[in-house]
Amino acid sequence: MYKSIMFVRFSLSDRISHWIFALVVFLLAVTGFTQMFPMDSVSLWIFNSFGGIEDIRALHHGCGFISFVFILYLIGAMAYQAFIRKIPITMVPTSEDLQDILQAYRYNLNATDARPSLGRATLTKKFIFWALMWGSIIMLLTGFILLNPIVVTSLLPGVVIPMAKIAHGFEALLVILVLIIWHAYFFLMKRLDAMITIAHPELKEGHRIDHPIDAVDLYDNRDLRKINEDTIETYWRYHLPAYLLACGALLLGAFYFINFETTSILTYASPENVPVFAPDEHIHPTGSLSGRLQLTTELPHESGAINSIHSWKSGIGILLLTNCANCHESEGISGVNLRDYQSVVDYDLVIPGLPDESRILTVISDERHADRYSVRLYDTIYDWISSGAPEVNIPPELEERYSSLTWNTDIRQIMSDQCIECHGSRAFHDLDFRSYYSTLDSGAIVLSSPDESPIFIKIGAGGHPGQFSADELLDLHEWIRNGAQSGMSADEAALEYREIQLAGFPIAGDVEATDMEEPESTETEELPGVLLTWDDNISAIFTSACTMCHGSNALGGVDLSSYEVALDSGSIIPGDPESSSLIITMRSESHPALLSAEDLDAVIQWISGGAPKSTESTAGDIDILQAPEPVEPEDTPGMRELWDEGIGSIFSASCTTCHGSNAIGGVDLTSYDAVMESGSIVPGDPAGSSLIVLMESGNHPALLSEEDLAAIRDWIIVGE
Amino acid sequence: MYTSVNRGTFLFHFIWFSLALIIVTYTSGFQPVLGEGFTDNEECYVCHSNTNLEMAFPSGEVISIFVDRDEYESSVHGEQGMACITCHAGTTEYPHQPRTELNYRDYSLDLYAICTRCHTEQIAEIRNNVHMVALAAGNPNAAVCTDCHGTHNILCVSEAITPMNRTCGTCHGEINELYELSVHGAALIGDGNPDVPSCTDCHGSHEIIGPSNYPFHLFSPQICGDCHSDRDLMESYGINPNVMDSYVSDFHGKTVIIFETVASDQETNKPVCIDCHGVHDMLSPEDSHSSVLKENLLVTCQKCHPDASANFPDSWLSHYNPGPDQIRPVFYVKVIYWILIPLLVGAMALYVVSDFVRQWLKLKGEMKDV
Incomplete structure (x- = not known):
């Protein structure tokens, strides 16, 4: 009876929407599962082939948007079928469906021969329809939550986000399993028909068997479903505008769905805001290294x-x-x-x-x-x-501490730690900080006026080799401000002072401090006419002020550690302080360390007096060294000519880097006159010329070749 | 330039020193380059043992050129008896050639090139590092060999007594201040704990790459993960060893590892460990100032999500996996699907199988009829 009945099984819109949705679901599945299993080789291939995770993610969101639109269309289409065309809504689950399920199982298992009486929407179709509807709703809802976590958590607890994430993944898995198991079996494997693809499939026997009720209904009531003109007019006038309006609003919502939140897309975690190059100032100083x-x-x-x-x-x-x-x-x-x-x-x-x-x-x-x-x-x-x-x-407790600072309990230790290496027995710059009295005598501190005390002015001026720590500075400052208390009895202070006298010669001219009660009387005025000697006076000055460099090191070839080598050095010309390079250098103030005015006067007086070693040897009695007469800086034509002819070039090639304008050791060898003034040459007497002595000794940092030295020796012998 | 040392003595010293040099060269791989003239360090110590010896630059900088003999001789080079002139190759004569550098830094930059003569392997390692790139770009402050290793006091790395961060901190002082206050720095400096990372553990040493010229940020979770995925190490300190797994299973970490794998030359704005925990100043999560303490987390989230509200931080599971004891709502969702999926899929599969059986029986019957 029903053979060869041709009718439209799925309308064109049904068919188009089916395949669009199929494509969208496929893309959603592919783009979704690549994110769920990102390290899988297939996922990595997809990431590499389709522009990376951000593009895959954008595609996923786009497909989500399309599926949202599709759901809207489906709702509209169902409403049209139900309310305009008055077609029974066959997808609504009924109580008969449950019986049909059981009946179907029994039939399949051959427990009965009676098939379930199924309508147009068979059990399988109902199941797949509602599975996809339920799945779509869950996916869209959780997708919206994941895409807009900020707005969602402004209304709901934060834990909703990971819940949605879990549900999104599991639901996707469920949907895909349903599609693979159910859809693939019933509509691809079991009976490959083309109803969803071509318009007019033949109503086959199979359809009659699967849909006994629907087949009868389709055939018998085909005239009843013809739409009358009133319905069409109502449709155009009311239903369609209302539907379009609703769709427009929902599309806006869908657009909102995609673009609602951008903060986490456009923002970037602010980096650590710390300057990368921030050196310790003592490592990369811009000024002097020493001192700081x-x-x-x-x-x-x-x-x-x-x-x-x-x-x-x-x-x-x-x-x-x-x-x-x-x-x-x-x-x-x-x-x-x-x-x-x-x-x-x-x-x-x-x-x-x-x-x-x-x-x-x-x-x-x-x-x-x-x-x-x-x-x-x-x-x-x-x-x-x-x-x-x-x-x-100053808080009372600190004031108490500061006022109790004394030399004996606090300051001696600071001085011992920081100062006395130089300002102890060596008494650099006449400063001896080994004892209370010598410290007060030094003039480095002004009682009760720390800020006017030279010790602070000097330290603050920069360039001082040693520096106090902040705490030491503070203690020293407050000690002076509070009157620089000794913390000892006068006897103890005197004993301390005496001990340093015994330990080492402290200050030039401060030899005989016999009255320990009055150490202020240690100053020694050098009286005119008093004969100064190396042993009694000058040795101490040189030991304290010069021999750190001009001792065994013989910096610049000058050794002042003993009387003999001091005169050998050529820097002292007995009887002629004005020509002695030592005096010239001290007066020029170009030397790194300078003698005090008193010491310099003493040395000048000593040289003027013939630079005697002891009171036994006088100015005219230093023949062991054959002390020369003061060199007259007069023109000596023979030597000057030889200088111009070649000797000068030896000096300029070998000596003047140090003994040029730098005049290291006070010796300038740039010109003939300068050489003669330097005192390093004694015309006519090579053995008495300090230059020759130095070169032959091998102690000078740089040495002349044998040929050059011989040439200079011959030059000196010329004498005039 | 000229020496009064007689030729026999000179020859003896020359042969002795050459033999020593050959031994050093073959045993250490070094290739010292010798100058002529001074060969004995004693000649240098004559002047350079003077503690007051100084050297001035046209810039006004004055540096001490005193050399502490004990310090040098106990250094890695001094122990091998290397001559001063091996490095100071231009100072084989007295007076020395005048230096042409205008300031101390230029002098250091000129002298460090000497290291390249022997340490060729290390030079290959540093060639493209961040300091060399900065130096090539004209930044004179970029660190060179001597800035980190020292000069006359160079020690073997294994014998170094200065903590690594203090060495780097000489230039990166403010970063070092942050580091020393961090959970790692405090443990290193305060407790001498050798397990915590210092600068080079994260940044590398010679091949150090700057965060600005390489996706250091992108790959930084792997650096953290080296220690924080070490279950034994983490459990010995009572630290959650699952931090990397939980990070990678979440949205941020997943995106980051995808970028690492397929787009390592690109940066992503998804946060890595240091974006939430802090870079050099990271603190223990229990510390009241920690950026990831629950009370402080909103501010941290707002670095990327400025509109985030108070509920938002709860969306992050704090490196914990949902379970019956923690984060139960998420766990329940999982349980629902663990039940639902087998139930539905099982029912479907059963129906499909039963239908297949029916069709097969039917086919068999029809065949029988035929």
């Missing part, structure tokens, strides 16, 4: 202020003095004076209570400032300004 080296090791890169510093007087002043005053003293660099409290405050370098507006901090934290100081120094100054930048404000 030790200080900065006492102020390491530690955050946190030095707690013991509370006021200008109790530390800030010293910190600025030692760190800044090298450049920023009176009329210093940038016109900034950081030496005294008043100028610091007057020029707004420090605004009490407002550290962030104080120029001192804004400048040193600026990379353009020549030196960058430690965080600890910065924090210390910051805390001081924050607390109102007091000039004098």
